[in-house]
Amino acid sequence: MIPQQTDPQFPAQILDIGYEDFLPLFNGFSEGILIADHSGIIIYYNPAMALIDELAPAEVVGKKVVDIYDLEAENSMIMQCLASQSPIIDRSMLYRTVRGKVANTIHTVFPLFRQKRLQGAICMVREYNILKETISSVSIPRHKQMRANETRFDFASIIGGNSDFIKAVTCAKMAANTPSPVMLYGETGTGKELFAQAIHNRSKRKDKHYTAINCAAIPENLLEGLLFGTVRGAFTGSCERMGLFERSNGGTLFLDELNSMPISLQAKILRVIQEQKVRRLGSLEEARIDVKIISSINQDPRKAITAKRLRPDLFYRLGVVLISIPPLRKRKDDISLLVHHFLEKHSIALNRKVTDVSTNLSSLLSGYDWPGNVRELEHVIEGAINLVGSSPTLTQRHLQSHVTAFLQQDGTSSGSSPELKAAASSYPLKNLEKHFSRLRSHDKVLGRNNRKGLPDLQADHEKIVLTEALAAYQGHVTKAAKAIGISRQLFNYKMKKHNICRNDFVL
Incomplete structure (x- = not known):
């Protein structure tokens, strides 16, 4: 009414x-x-x-x-x-x-x-106390593969053969059985949670609690109480409650997206790690704890410190072992391996019998830069298997239309149009040579003087297309992106990838 x-x-x-x-x-x-x-x-x-x-x-x-x-x-x-x-x-x-x-x-x-x-x-x-009770009362159904310590993954679950990726896995295995904190650095979707669980399950703590908390998903006031615990009377509605540090005693605590935690709270975390003691909110007593701390950040730690999103002293304390997980665009040789892994995994889950992908689709998947990393690749494969019917082979037509558009948009251009080349030809030659000299210098630093193979040839061609487009439009990124048929955001990403500076083309 x-x-x-x-x-x-x-x-x-x-x-x-x-x-x-x-x-x-x-x-x-x-x-x-x-x-x-x-x-x-x-x-x-x-x-x-x-x-x-x-x-x-x-x-x-x-x-x-x-x-x-x-x-x-x-x-x-x-x-x-x-x-x-x-x-x-x-x-x-x-x-x-x-x-x-x-x-x-x-x-x-x-x-x-x-x-x-x-x-x-x-x-x-x-x-506050209502929020806390709501979160605490949520019953999370146990996954059929969930272990008693509340994990699902170990190192056998980590798929990849890329040399840089293997180095990260080897480093994680070596750090598993030490008490030293481990910090995982990688973009969203690279598998930081998977690494954290694998480290726990290879350690002597594997029979103890593994607890993960996403520092970006919970407000500061609530996060502090969840980590440290509370005592009755600390504030209105507070009660005796064990925090995650105490709950993880003897086990592992995974602080996901640590660089999203408020700086003021990072200082309190640092004290707990240094003293190996925790004090509940409102209490005068401290409890000694023995916890393996694994943390993750999705931003370069130096940039996070400069942006004041990560305390340097906390980084030095938690980054004793710093493991960098490469993004999928830097381990494209693993795409085929991952695709077949996800084919098997989701074919069983969705009651399908898909065993392979077509040559065209394989080429399309390999040419994409996967900004969402392995997580994005898995979702694309899972979505396609839903639409495959009884066919044993996944093809491009099984992809959803918006996925196809993304993959094709990011693929390397087959070449500049005659109009674009003509426009670029009017760009002052000395400026263009200056920019190519910059690219050659960048390649030399990266050790690419004698590169071989299709990926490197594609990268060279992509640089030329981007350079011609910028030259044709005197550094106007929006027009250059439109001319070669990609978004402005993607054009900016590729400029950064190839060390191309827009200002070099502004007349």
């Missing part, structure tokens, strides 16, 4: 904003919902918000946010949102109401517009 204007919880102003049809839905939300108008006056306050604040709607509606909460305009998220007219997402906050109730919460605030004019803001609030 749409609330009437006489209902004190739904004053007339809310109808003017135009969101009255949604209000009955908010009554049943487990999250607290608070709506304020453009001046910060509260015009809607749902039952869940009343429980969090321990205030009645009649005490709140019609009053300014800063009058209900012990906050100034500068530190009120609703007032900040109204001032900036920009959303605030998953921000942790500790606040006090005028009645003295203290709440530890996660806030998300969105500005509300009508015909491009700011009308107010909607604030969604979840209490």
Whole structure:
């Protein structure tokens, strides 16, 4: 039922904003919902918000946010949102109401517009202890191949014969039985989780807990409690709870995407690692722990440190053994091996009998740079097997249309058009020679003076096509990309790959 204007919880102003049809839905939300108008006056306050604040709607509606909460305009998220007219997402906050109730919460605030004019803001609030209970109560079904230590992979699960990849695997095996921390560096989809589980299962800790946590997926306030644990009375609603450091005692803790963890929390992690002791939030007592720490980052560690996303002292402590996992574009000789592995794996899972791929499809897969790495390749193969029917051979027609478009877009161009070559020919010869000299110098540094084989010839040809396109359009990347039929993003990636500088072509 749409609330009437006489209902004190739904004053007339809310109808003017135009969101009255949604209000009955908010009554049943487990999250607290608070709506304020453009001046910060509260015009809607749902039952869940009343429980969090321990205030009645009649005490709140019609009053300014800063009058209900012990906050100034500068530190009120609703007032900040109204001032900036920009959303605030998953921000942790500790606040006090005028009645003295203290709440530890996660806030998300969105500005509300009508015909491009700011009308107010909607604030969604979840209490910390409710979030924690929600996460803890999730029952994850055990995979049929899941081991007792909550892992699925070992080194036999790691597929690849590329020399750089083999070095990474060998290094991981050697580091498995030492207490030293291991840091895995690799792009998304290269298999960092797989390496972490394999290291655990080769170690003497394999019968103990393996615990993984994605540092990028959990808000800072919640992440700290999950890692260190809590004691009753530490904050409103807190209870005795063991953290992941204690839970992993004797086993392995995998900190995935460490460079996404807030810097302030990284300092606390460093202390735990150095002292080998952990203290729960709100406690004065410390518990000694013995945990093998494996961490992962998806960015070059030096760049992460420069960008202040990774503390240098934490890197030196956790990067005792630093393992770089090469992206799939740098181990293309493994693509065929991986394709056949995924054919077997998903044919069994999907009740198909696919045993091979056509020559054309194999060439297409090998020519793609796989920005999503091994994970992307597996998803492409799995999707194609779904559409293969009774055929034993996977062909290009079994790929979904958007996948085919991606693969073909990234393939090496068969050659520049006559028009492009003609336009490029008008580019000053001395500038073009300067750029080719730069490329030759780059190749010499990389030891490519006497390169042989199709991949290297393709790379040479690709450089020429990119260079001609940039020369034809005097360094205008968008036009150059359009001329050779690829996206601007892909063109930029290939420029970086071949050490091509756009400014060399700007006249």
